[in-house]
Amino acid sequence: MTSLTLPQSTTAAVALSGVTKVYGRGDTAVLALDGVSLDVAPGEFVCLVGASGCGKSTLLNLIAGLDGISGGEVAVANGATPGLMFQEPALFPWLTVAANVEVPLKLRGLPRAERRARVAELLDVVQLGDFAKRRPHELSGGMRQRVALARTLALDAPVLLMDEPFGALDAMTRDLLHDELERIWSQRRLTVLFVTHNVREAARLADRIVLLSSRPGRIIYETRVDVPRPRRIDSSEIAALAAEVTDRLRSEVGRHGQ
Numbered sequence: 001m002t003s004l005t006l007p008q009s010t011t012a013a014v015a016l017s018g019v020t021k022v023y024g025r026g027d028t029a030v031l032a033l034d035g036v037s038l039d040v041a042p043g044e045f046v047c048l049v050g051a052s053g054c055g056k057s058t059l060l061n062l063i064a065g066l067d068g069i070s071g072g073e074v075a076v077a078n079g080a081t082p083g084l085m086f087q088e089p090a091l092f093p094w095l096t097v098a099a100n101v102e103v104p105l106k107l108r109g110l111p112r113a114e115r116r117a118r119v120a121e122l123l124d125v126v127q128l129g130d131f132a133k134r135r136p137h138e139l140s141g142g143m144r145q146r147v148a149l150a151r152t153l154a155l156d157a158p159v160l161l162m163d164e165p166f167g168a169l170d171a172m173t174r175d176l177l178h179d180e181l182e183r184i185w186s187q188r189r190l191t192v193l194f195v196t197h198n199v200r201e202a203a204r205l206a207d208r209i210v211l212l213s214s215r216p217g218r219i220i221y222e223t224r225v226d227v228p229r230p231r232r233i234d235s236s237e238i239a240a241l242a243a244e245v246t247d248r249l250r251s252e253v254g255r256h257g258q
């Protein structure tokens, strides 16, 4: 026997090794990511922070397999397809809330009765049980993002990739969704890689914050967030940590601005 399978706990849920991404070619080529290496442990909540244009979305797209890497390696444990969520909920406007959440279940070929039960459960999870028959335009921005979250959860993906999912929401709605996401993450033991340019949001949510430099994106700093949960975004501990990360980010942006 030459099997060297490691125990699950030591295998990264997402493993990036020297990931490089170049857009275009020749004179107009853009080096977006330069040798990004990062392991995300199963069940870990990692926030990726960096200035606009530093390659955060690019990195998520590469992990999701939406675009090809130019160098290095990307591996998701067990070859699982990650769930994806963006700033725009991208719901089907002509479908009800329930039907939107049902889409991935249909694509997965679940029988009708099972789909019904799953949709009801997922709408409960995101606290939209009473809104099943509404259409997206009847909902607030926060509610639409809850629908998008339920739809993503319907994939049963162990890894969730979130690209500034709450970036368009007001602060109070965002606070609520932070609480909800944290609850769902811990109950379902999800692995989350969450992109934001909001350092406080990162400190509120993350087990670990990873900072990307301005283009080309490289990991320049990372820190564990040892603040016990539940956390409050306006607590002094979160504010202090956010200030520290902001300082790092500011010196990085300043360095590139010169």
Ligand code: ADP
Pocket (backbone or CB within 6 Å): 023, 024, 030, 032, 050, 051, 052, 053, 054, 055, 056, 057, 058, 059, 215
């Ligand atoms: P972020 O999400 O951190 O704001 P992106 O990953 O969207 O950054 O973009 C990183 C860099 O790559 C930017 O300079 C952007 O202009 C460039 N870029 C992104 N997508 C493409 C593309 N399809 N073609 C060419 N350049 C791109």
Ligand code: MG
Pocket (backbone or CB within 6 Å): 056, 057, 058, 163
């Ligand atoms: Mg982006």
